[in-house]
Amino acid sequence: MTDAPPAEPPAPATTPSEAPGGSSGSQDASDATSTGGAHVGPTLAEIEAAAELLRDVAVLTPLEESRWLSKIAGGPVYLKAENLQRAGSFKIRGAYVRMARLSPEERARGVVAASAGNHAQGVALAAQMLGITAVVYMPHGAPIVKERATRGYGAEVRFHGTTVDEALVQARAWSDETGAVLVHPFDHEDIVVGQATCGLEILEQCPEARTIVVPTGGGGLLAGIAAGVKPQRPDIRVVGVQAAGAAAYPPSLEHGSPQALSSMATMADGIAIGRPGDVPFAAVLEYVDDLVTVDEESLSQALLLLIERAKLVVEPAGAAAVAAVLENPARFETPMVVVLSGGNVDPILLMNVIRHGMATSGRYLALAVRIPDRPGGLAKLLGDLAAVQANVLDVVHQRTSSHLHIGEVEVALQLETRGPEHAEQVRTHLRGAGYPVTEESSAAQAE
Numbered sequence: 108m109t110d111a112p113p114a115e116p117p118a119p120a121t122t123p124s125e126a127p128g129g130s131s132g133s134q135d136a137s138d139a140t141s142t143g144g145a146h147v148g149p150t151l152a153e154i155e156a157a158a159e160l161l162r163d164v165a166v167l168t169p170l171e172e173s174r175w176l177s178k179i180a181g182g183p184v185y186l187k188a189e190n191l192q193r194a195g196s197f198k199i200r201g202a203y204v205r206m207a208r209l210s211p212e213e214r215a216r217g218v219v220a221a222s223a224g225n226h227a228q229g230v231a232l233a234a235q236m237l238g239i240t241a242v243v244y245m246p247h248g249a250p251i252v253k254e255r256a257t258r259g260y261g262a263e264v265r266f267h268g269t270t271v272d273e274a275l276v277q278a279r280a281w282s283d284e285t286g287a288v289l290v291h292p293f294d295h296e297d298i299v300v301g302q303a304t305c306g307l308e309i310l311e312q313c314p315e316a317r318t319i320v321v322p323t324g325g326g327g328l329l330a331g332i333a334a335g336v337k338p339q340r341p342d343i344r345v346v347g348v349q350a351a352g353a354a355a356y357p358p359s360l361e362h363g364s365p366q367a368l369s370s371m372a373t374m375a376d377g378i379a380i381g382r383p384g385d386v387p388f389a390a391v392l393e394y395v396d397d398l399v400t401v402d403e404e405s406l407s408q409a410l411l412l413l414i415e416r417a418k419l420v421v422e423p424a425g426a427a428a429v430a431a432v433l434e435n436p437a438r439f440e441t442p443m444v445v446v447l448s449g450g451n452v453d454p455i456l457l458m459n460v461i462r463h464g465m466a467t468s469g470r471y472l473a474l475a476v477r478i479p480d481r482p483g484g485l486a487k488l489l490g491d492l493a494a495v496q497a498n499v500l501d502v503v504h505q506r507t508s509s510h511l512h513i514g515e516v517e518v519a520l521q522l523e524t525r526g527p528e529h530a531e532q533v534r535t536h537l538r539g540a541g542y543p544v545t546e547e548s549s550a551a552q553a554e
Contacts, residue, residue, distance in 0.1 A: 224253025
């Protein structure tokens with residue numbers, strides 16, 4: 108969970124276009140363009156050149172129809188599985204393009220980056236392939252699996268701050284001190300053009316698409332996909348999705364320039380960015396049609412459903428676009444492509460999110476039941492639960508309490524059910540069998 112104020116942002120590298128205001132939960136960017144006729148973002152020729160550069164580096168990730176999401180949305184929904192990309196996310200695209208274009212002198216000085224994990228792995232892998240030394244600053248609390256993978260690719264990992272923004276300040280300082288080239292996670296033209304290759308793949312794999320939904324942090328992937336798609340197919344609607352607890356784009360779009368958040372709180376560390384990048388922000392203004400936010404409950408349910416229904420392991424940030432479809436499927440025209448941006452999830456977080464997702468979907472049930480304090484009382488209760496096929500996860504006896512009568516014991520139960528209807532069936536059955544159900548909660552302590 109990220110919960111800290113970001114550091115002050117660096118001075119803008121470019122000046123984004125001005126934009127009219129919008130709402131904080133959903134920002135329509137389709138009319139927020141004032142470019143004076145100048146081209147914004149990479150050209151098709153530049154994106155095609157980046158795709159050629161990545162030909163033997165990035166894999167062509169699959170795009171497959173999701174029948175369960177299609178049923179929810181009322182039309183075809185396809186998943187672009189960038190969680191199956193090398194290093195576990197789309198980040199290798201931009202990182203490799205940026206680093207492959209460094210001069211021999213720049214390569215000799217090495218590179219430095221800041222990341223919560225996905226960009227770190229992309230930079231580390233690209234550095235390994237290109238023979239460049241790499242130092243990566245990660246915020247304290249970054250997922251262990253991402254740290255270990257980054258070290259495994261040969262990069263030196265250092266920790267600083269509690270957000271990517273704070274780690275980025277230290278990475279800039281190291282660059283100034285040593286001459287190492289800063290490989291920004293999203294705020295550079297080469298990064299955006301590398302991510303734009305994903306947009307070209309989507310057009311080739313799904314030419315019938317009417318909507319593309321993209322998880323969004325600093326904006327590199329969203330800007331790249333939009334810049335790769337919209338000039339060729341202006342009829343396709345491109346929508347960005349941010350976690351509500353780390354949504355810097357809505358206020359930035361409202362002000363017409365990147366704005367820094369005062370604090371962030373989300374499980375989606377991969378998109379927990381306190382300030383949009385100037386370079387991607389300009390392309391977002393030009394090409395992106397809408398920006399929506401999703402809450403933590405939707406993120407956890409999306410992650411769980413992707414595991415259960417699509418058999419895909421996706422991190423919370425990577426599941427943000429699916430969460431948006433689940434929250435409001437009518438918002439998106441089909442055929443639709445939903446980008447799964449990354450799959451580098453910490454096993455502990457995955458376990459907790461799965462439990463939380465099951466609780467919010469009504470599949471965990473916590474009950475406090477009073478039974479006679481005599482031999483066979485608990486066995487009878489468990490038998491009654493078995494009769495309605497409730498799976499017992501935990502049992503705790505409490506014999507001392509002011510609300511218990513003499514000869515009674517309270518049994519705190521944590522149960523697994525098949526869903527809300529089954530949970531209600533369990534409650535009804537226990538009450539019908541004469542058990543006083545004194546306390547209940549569907550959360551089952553899955554928080």
